[in-house]
Amino acid sequence: MRRSPFRPDLLQGKAALVTGGATGLGLEIARVLGGHGARVAICSRKEDNLRAAVDTLRQEGIEAIYGVCDVRRHDEVTTVIDDVLRAFGRLDIVVNNAAGNFPAPISELSPNGFKAVVDIDLLGTFNVSKAAYDLWLREHGGAVVNISAAIQYRGMALQAHVVSAKAGVDALTRASAIEWGSDGVRVNVVAPGAMSGTEGVKRVAGDNRQRTARNPLQRPGSTTEVADAVLFLASDAASYITGAVLVVDGGGWLTAPGAPDSPG
Numbered sequence: 001m002r003r004s005p006f007r008p009d010l011l012q013g014k015a016a017l018v019t020g021g022a023t024g025l026g027l028e029i030a031r032v033l034g035g036h037g038a039r040v041a042i043c044s045r046k047e048d049n050l051r052a053a054v055d056t057l058r059q060e061g062i063e064a065i066y067g068v069c070d071v072r073r074h075d076e077v078t079t080v081i082d083d084v085l086r087a088f089g090r091l092d093i094v095v096n097n098a099a100g101n102f103p104a105p106i107s108e109l110s111p112n113g114f115k116a117v118v119d120i121d122l123l124g125t126f127n128v129s130k131a132a133y134d135l136w137l138r139e140h141g142g143a144v145v146n147i148s149a150a151i152q153y154r155g156m157a158l159q160a161h162v163v164s165a166k167a168g169v170d171a172l173t174r175a176s177a178i179e180w181g182s183d184g185v186r187v188n189v190v191a192p193g194a195m196s197g198t199e200g201v202k203r204v205a206g207d208n209r210q211r212t213a214r215n216p217l218q219r220p221g222s223t224t225e226v227a228d229a230v231l232f233l234a235s236d237a238a239s240y241i242t243g244a245v246l247v248v249d250g251g252g253w254l255t256a257p258g259a260p261d262s263p264g
């Protein structure tokens with residue numbers, strides 16, 4: 001395991017839920033939270049992936065469980081959170097990472113295609129946050145970290161459904177931060193840019209080397225670098241931070257062209 005810049009017991013005694021935690025960025029977030037002492041639950045739609053991911057986490061010494069749910073279904077989400085509370089007895093950290101993506105121009109995007117991504121990203125974040133708040137956070141406080149993106153700040157071709165959903169996630173974050181602050185619940189956003197090897201990047205950017213070479217840091221990020229930002233916001237190190245957006249993209253949103261094939 002790498003040498004983390006954070007204290008290894010930063011999250012000792014805490015329990016976390018990561019949606020979409022079986023693969024890609026979600027799995028790395030689960031590894032990083034678990035690697036700093038948290039017990040970790042992951043959920044997604046695909047049980048095979050979840051089982052494999054929990055095996056991996058356990059091999060690294062992390063106490064991990066999984067639940068199967070579609071974040072678009074509030075009833076399924078509620079069942080998973082009930083199960084997590086039964087298993088861990090608490091839920092301090094919720095990471096809304098589950099997301100959908102495919103590249104499509106608006107002219108070829110069906111209303112149902114648009115809805116599928118908005119439902120996974122935005123309604124899913126609402127469902128999981130609300131269930132966690134109703135069942136645990138309202139009484140005990142905690143931290144919610146919503147994974148958004150940076151492409152909605154300027155817009156991006158072939159991503160109308162995604163930028164719409166992520167702008168909603170940013171807005172929902174601020175609204176819930178305001179409503180839940182007095183209950184000791186902090187709600188923040190991590191907004192990642194392109195990361196090497198993730199499903200989202202494969203689907204949207206193809207080989208992202210050329211795109212990311214244009215960011216100020218001149219390289220794509222790693223999922224670990226994004227997960228470290230989640231760890232920071234989930235931890236007591238961020239105890240006075242709520243309603244914030246932490247962009248983790250090498251500065252790319254400042255300089256990236258608006259479309260994958262833009263002459264930029």
Ligand code: COA
Nearest residue numbers: 099100101102103104108110111112113116117199200203
């Ligand atoms: N291009 C255009 N439309 C597409 C599409 C594509 N590549 N993939 C799916 N759609 C449309 C479907 O055609 C359907 O619309 P229709 O009923 O009008 O035909 C709609 O999206 C829903 O599709 P469905 O197959 O029922 O999907 P779903 O509810 O399981 O969700 C995805 C589909 C693609 C959104 C989802 O499976 C997904 O995103 N998976 C990948 C996860 C991922 O990439 N994560 C990283 C995020 S950064």
